[in-house]
Amino acid sequence: MKLLEGIQKEHDEVRGLFLQIENDEERAAEYFDQLAVLVLSHHEAEEQVVFEQLPGDKESKELKLELIAEHDNVRRVMQVVLDTDPEDDHWAARCKVVKEVFAHHIEEEENELFGTLREELSEADMDKLYKKFETAEGKAKPEMQKMVKAKMILKPEHVLPLSLKDALDGEKKPAPKKKPATKPAKASAKS
Numbered sequence: 535m536k537l538l539e540g541i542q543k544e545h546d547e548v549r550g551l552f553l554q555i556e557n558d559e560e561r562a563a564e565y566f567d568q569l570a571v572l573v574l575s576h577h578e579a580e581e582q583v584v585f586e587q588l589p590g591d592k593e594s595k596e597l598k599l600e601l602i603a604e605h606d607n608v609r610r611v612m613q614v615v616l617d618t619d620p621e622d623d624h625w626a627a628r629c630k631v632v633k634e635v636f637a638h639h640i641e642e643e644e645n646e647l648f649g650t651l652r653e654e655l656s657e658a659d660m661d662k663l664y665k666k667f668e669t670a671e672g673k674a675k676p677e678m679q680k681m682v683k684a685k686m687i688l689k690p691e692h693v694l695p696l697s698l699k700d701a702l703d704g705e706k707k708p709a710p711k712k713k714p715a716t717k718p719a720k721a722s723a724k725s
């Protein structure tokens with residue numbers, strides 16, 4: 535199998551798992567755990583093997599950072615589901631949010647990332663890289679299984695983006711006093 539086919543196949547597997555979650559309430563939480571392990575290992579392998587293949591131009595660098603930021607985001611919304619009791623009505627709604635965030639992410643990969651990699655890599659590269667991708671994913675899986683089982687998939691760096699944390703830490707000034715709200719007088723219809 536070649537790299538992009540392998541990635542596509544896993545995206546489709548995740549799409550399938552979301553359908554199973556929606557159609558089988560009894561086993562939804564079990565499917566979600568499977569999905570979380572697959573998504574986290576897939577993301578790890580992409581970050582280690584795939585994104586590195588992007589060229590060094592500004593646009594590609596920005597794409598890479600955006601895709602990594604989306605991985606972090608998917609991780610955070612999955613953590614919210616893991617923190618929710620599957621019996622709770624919020625569980626399915628929170629799961630739907632993961633589906634939406636993930637759908638946006640894979641759409642971007644299948645359109646933008648795949649397009650750029652097709653231009654950059656030969657067929658032989660694609661073969662070799664798929665093997666590397668599978669190996670990286672296989673290596674990541676046991677740790678991801680452990681984290682999902684423990685229901686804690688966030689590492690400190692995922693809790694809050696560092697830049698945002700710095701901005702918040704640096705904010706020592708008290709919030710400016712709010713001006714009293716002044717509603718503009720309504721213009722009366724009749725004058």
Ligand SMILES: [Fe+2]
Pocket residue numbers: 577580601605639643
């Ligand atoms: Fe990804």
Ligand SMILES: [Fe+2]
Pocket residue numbers: 541545576580640643
């Ligand atoms: Fe992906």
